[in-house]
Amino acid sequence: MNALHLMAELIFMPLIAFIVGMMMVLMMRKISARLQRRIGPPFFQPLYDIVKLYGKDTQISHGLIHDIGIIMAVGGYIGAEILLPVPGMEGIAAKGGVITLSYFLMIPSLGMALGVGQCANPNGSIGISRALTAMLAYDIPFILVVFGAAWHYQSTSLIGMIEYQQVHQWGIVEMPLLAIAGLFALQGMLGKQPFEIYIAPAEIATGPMVEMSGKYMGGLFVMQTFQLYTAGVLYASLFLGGGTSFLTLLPKAFLVVALPMSIAFMFPRYKTEDVIRILWKWPVMLGLISLAFIL
């Protein structure tokens, strides 16, 4: 693998993530539409939204830290994308592994916290404090899941894990409880109901996003595409055997994303302490039991 090849992969992996992510956003909106008995947006809607937001004439920045926050948020995910192997492209996944990836996944939230803190809007501040609390809540099961999976596959490299599953059985069959715990963590990570507390328009008017506009909002939209993609592919890689080609990987990834979405539109949100209570109770319990089996 030469440097040029690597460079190309480093460019293409986020690009693929972006495109697939947009389709996932579209799917999310279509799912909500279907469950709400309507038709939903046109196919290119996510793209239109992002381009429009970047094309706004007015761009309000709340200072350098604000900008850095958004860059961190998007950058964190871009970093995560190149750590996430897809068929044919490994990027630096072999070097990083799943532990690095999970650290990268925390960067966006911290970046948001930085950026939003700069806006000084009380709603934003409340939102971000809730977001960090929620992060704390879903990170425990998430770490448990990653740890359990790594232990089970005896590898911290996603490539290794995928290979293991190609040879043996899918992770979900071998450790179903951990997979379920993973789904909980996923729900929390994506910030969907019932763990949607930090967005909460009715209380704090969409929390962290309140002061975001123009390209900053666009940044968040991009971040969302990456987020969905990462969540889908990561989970597919951990439990559903990854994929040898995009044809096998993507359906799994889409399925993984569709599941929390379907649930999300059926539930209200929990309060902050309930989020912690639920996320620390069931998934952690499941994770620990599962760990006990694995260990």
Added chain:
Amino acid sequence: MKKELKIKQKERTNPLAHVFDDFIRFCQSKSLFMLHYCTGCGAIELPPAMTSRFDMERLGIQPMVTPRQADILLITGYVSIKTLKRVILTYEQMQSPKYVIGICSCTVNGGMYWQSYATAKKLNEYMPVDVYIAGCMPRPEAVMAGLQRLKDNIRNDKKEHKGSAWKDYFKRYDYYLGNQQALFGEDWQTPTDIIAEAKLYGLETEETYGKHTKLLEKHQTPLLPQEMRIK
């Protein structure tokens, strides 16, 4: 009659600029975030338009809750003077390009409340309006038709110059400010510096300034963010 106004326009040198602009305009017309501020009764027909029966999202329009993210400001009916202040605040906080849709009779000539001491009669005295939708209140289908019209206007803006009413606010700020001052009193001010913004876009004209902006300067206190609270 409106005078033709001279506008200092920045030169674009990039040869692809036009293509790029067209693409952005296309996307702008396809994706509109709507701040629906329930200023009046017309707001009751927006939930149907947004929800399953008429599904506004088909047109790429979705509600947004903060003015910063919204492209369209829907004025759904009468605006009482107390609301009008907030509407203007909201409008000025929105990010250009921004569009205003006046729904119901009341936004045109006072409507049902033409003899009320508490409502403003003509919306376009206080902010430029892009599209009006007639009805008291208009049915969701009419609202959708209005939104479609706005979309067409935005897409054809280059040819017909219909989708850029917002520029008028900067170009003729003095006029709008004058009307606002007439209603709210001389010491009316908002936390947004419109003149600076006009300069930024190169949209300042002779009519941006006038006796009303002078009055504003006289009364203006330095902009402090949380002063946004209006008494």
Added chain:
Amino acid sequence: MKKINYNDKGSILNPLKNLQFYARKPVTEPLGPRDASASYRGFHINDLNKCIGCSSCQKICDNAAITMVEVPSIKEDAAKGLRNLRPAIDYGRCCWCALCVDICPTSAIEMTREYVHTCDGDETDSYFIFPKETGIHGDSFEKGWTKTEDSDLLDRIRRPMGEMLSEARIDNFDEIVDGFTLEMAVQEASRCVDCGLCEDACPAHMHAPNYIRSIYEGNLEQAVEWMYETNPFSHVCGRVCTHICETACSLGHGEGESDPIAIRWLKRFAMDNVSKTKIKQIARKGKARKKSGKSIAVVGAGPAGLTAAFDLVKKGHKVTVYESLPKAGGMTRYGIPNYRLPEDRLDQDIEVIQSVGVDIKYNVKVGTDISMAQLYKDNHAVVMAIGLQMGRSTRIKGSDHKMVVKAVDLLRMIPKGDKVNVPKSAVVIGGGNVAMDIARSMARLQQQKYGEVNITLTALEQLGKTFLADDEEVKESLEEGISILDARGPKQCVIKNNKLVGLETVKVISIFDAQGRFAPKYDEEDLQFHQADMVIEAIGQMSDVSILGEELTEELEWNRGRIQIDENGHTSVEWLWSAGDMVKGPDVINAVADGHRVAKDIDRFLNK
């Protein structure tokens, strides 16, 4: 219904049951406007031909959204109650409540099922629309909210007027019509939509909406006050007016059964129920305190002359009225039978006029007792209002027989108390109100004398179509046993042995020629004979202008046998005005209007 217990915790799985909606179809409607319901209140349309410009819609509009615009291409006709005003609607105000639809007397304005209108920010002009048969965008949409019987806000049916039965009234000259009771009058008055078409139509422009309104409020004195502003002959007009106002009434324009308001009966009701002294007080209101020192002579104490006198006296002038007959009132007294206008009512009107200060000299025949020149010498101005006192003759063969008489002459004899030669059977030629009056008067006399009625009325016009007399008159005549033969022209009076035997008539084919001139065509084949002892001609009257004297007749300009006057009744002689029937044709309210006009002009002239 399934009960939900408060203490149930609910289930986390229940909501997931709704994942079944993946399999259910969306309920979203296709893009584009749906059809609205059959009674939808969409944009307005207005049938410009049906619309009469009464502006009721404007009045009921709670949002002040309707502006009346003048459309010059539409013909205006005050007498028919047609204005060239049409509503234009401001959609910047309208709330689509459809009250305008529900009040429209002619169901012209209606609503369609069209409801989408959008415009750009600088096109607000499109919010001000002029509804026509096609909607706001010129497209035809199905009708939405239209007026139904239930939603109609107007009371279409006139309160019935009590009348004496034909058996009871046939042998006397008592007044036929009972008049309204208070309750009925208020109900009738409540139907008014205050459009003012009647006021436009009325020659004297009586403030009908105002006095109707006052009656509705129960304030009869106020009503009388409104009447005396424009008409000192309110008692007379309350009974025998030709009520052009009722033809014009917007309520009468409606489709189907829709009666105009009984404006005349309301006037009568108000006048009858206010005491004479009160009326006198009201009449005196607005009389100038200062005497002007000018004096005017009025020839003829008919409605025109007395109205002019009344007005002039109120302006402070001295007025003397010369009347050749022993009582004032002119044709209203000597032309209209008592059963339509009781004498005491007329007396009261005249008494009121006199009480204001009009001096009437009776039994003075100008031309013989006093010459016109003398009148001019004594006064600053002279008004000629002698009316039409001579009947016209058909000039058919035998019409010079002594038993062929003129209706006016006969009519004049009855109130004077002269002995009338009542024939056993009579034929009346003519289809106007005078013909009816004489026919019905003679019928009464016959009944009194012989106990039976034998009167035949022949007229050129067709019943129910072009007939001249009022429908009520026709109806009542028929009730009283008078046989009416329409579309028959007189051929000759048959005289045998110097004695009148009857009248021969022929069928009328047409009355007017292509140019609209009076030139009746007859079917000579269709001949009928009507046996009669007396033939009464009631085909029109003319004025006896011999009193002017030769000199003056020379000096005056004439037009087809009538004195030439300008629009204010001023003749070509500086000091002479002419008013009333003699220049305007027979009609009380026209005469009154003329009186006002002349009085105004004289006042202007004298104050010059």
Added chain:
Amino acid sequence: MNKVQIDEILNKVNGIKITHKRKTRIRVDVDADSLPTLLELIKGRASYIHLSAITCVDWIADNQFELVYHVWSYEEKCLISAHTRIDRGSEKNPAKYISVYDLFKPADFFERDIFEMYGVTFIGSPRMEKFILTEWNGVPPMLKDFDAEAYVQETFKWTDYNPDWLQELTDQGGGIAVKPEDIRTAGNTHNMSTHRERDKAKAAAVKANDKMQGWKQ
């Protein structure tokens, strides 16, 4: 509690006038002084605990405000409307009355409303401040001597429409004949025969035209 019993309780108040309008409505007229006593009485003795509304009516001809307290009893299923009249006061010396907040908590809202709309100060009411009309600086708007329509005509401008069809009609010699504002300014809606208004408008137009001509010359 039957009619007699309630009458008995009500009659304890001096100078009371009781009208039984129908089964569930009793109208009571009392002096301004004894109204609080009455309310206390019916609340304490007769279970009238639900204050439905307090209405103020401005009888400007009598120079009085009428205050109407609508009190409902859940048990009797009957509404007592207690009417009382207070002096209308003047601009300098606004009308005053006693608050019933101690008896009925909702009085807070209604009294504040009347304070805003009519300028009646209720002594003892907890929040005598602006609530709805915070942006209003004029006289209390519900007063009969505040002419809202005149105020509106003075303050606001109307849209000046000039659509094509109107221009066409004007060219033909027609055009706007009677504006809706015209009939309203004529005072009442009656006595406004259209033609008279039109004549007036025409006369005014002719006059104005003549004036213009005069100036030109």
Added chain:
Amino acid sequence: MRPENYQAVKLGDSNEYEIFIGPNHPGIEGNYAFRLMLDGDIVVSGKADAGYLHRGFEKLMEGRLWIQNLAIVPRICVPDPAPMEVAYSMAVEEIMGIEAPIRAQWIRTMQLELSRVAAHLFTFGGHAATTGMYTPMFWGVADRDLVLDLFEDFTGGRVYSIYNIPGGVRRELPPEFLQKLSNLLDYLESRQNDYDNLLFTNQVFVERAKGCGALTQSQALELSVTGPNLRACGLAYDVRRDDPYLVYDELEFDIPRQKHGDAYSRILVRRDELFQSIRILRQIIERLPSIKGKIRTPIPNPLSWNVRKGEAYARVESSKGELAYYVVSDGGDKPYRVHVRGPSSMHAVQTLEFLAKGARLEDVAQIMFSLDACPPEVDR
């Protein structure tokens, strides 16, 4: 333009800070504002800020003819306009001493109940949305729209029917209308399971709603709370039964109630009421065809009704609570005074302020929506 110098407001030395909810805020029903003092997540005090929808209704009505007011009355409460029309018509009828024909009364009752169904369907969605669940709103509004279709059918207007006129109603029902209504009721009942599963027995929602904004019966009575909110506190008081109007005394219906007075009780009461309304409507479908006759007692002179001197206090049970119109006539052609007692004027101000105190920030929006407060009734 660039307010970089944003800073949090610190009020004094305390830890309290202020948040202004509204008027443009998804957590506020309509155009209303609520000023909250917060200590952490706990509301220290709340203060309602109204007047954003103030039009001076009562003044406007004094300046319009009796009949002209028909068009303006429904606009006082937008989600549930029918009771406004009926209450005004009833008040005028009482002063005039006339009565609407029986058939008109039945049609009015039908209109009121349909309006209640529509309003409740609307409320469910709003209430659910404050807890973060949007699907009920999409469903509820779409189903409400079907009711609006019926309104359009028989009144000619979707939202503002302007259908009542003192003396009766303006138009006869269109043919086949009752069949359509019956189909709609069938459909709504078939949807019951979906709604129950999604909302009323949704564990997360139940958990959120229980105990939120709890009001005891005595507190409710003290604050003049009425309607479903009062019935959720255990007092089965309903104007329809206790101060009967129209034909409610001929109809059979239960008055649902709950004991706990919290948000969950309130939404349950509304749910039950919805089905009681359907029950009433079924009875109306059965009875209405047999009631023949006129639908309007015409009042003469549309431009100037002869409303004699007098006053009337007409009360109607709207979907929000006790709605009352106090109309005073001095015998003129315009009302002398009209006072509107909107039920929400009690709920949205004092009750909301009372309940907000000590509540969590997350719950404030839910409390407001669960009270089903309608700001235009406060502002008028």
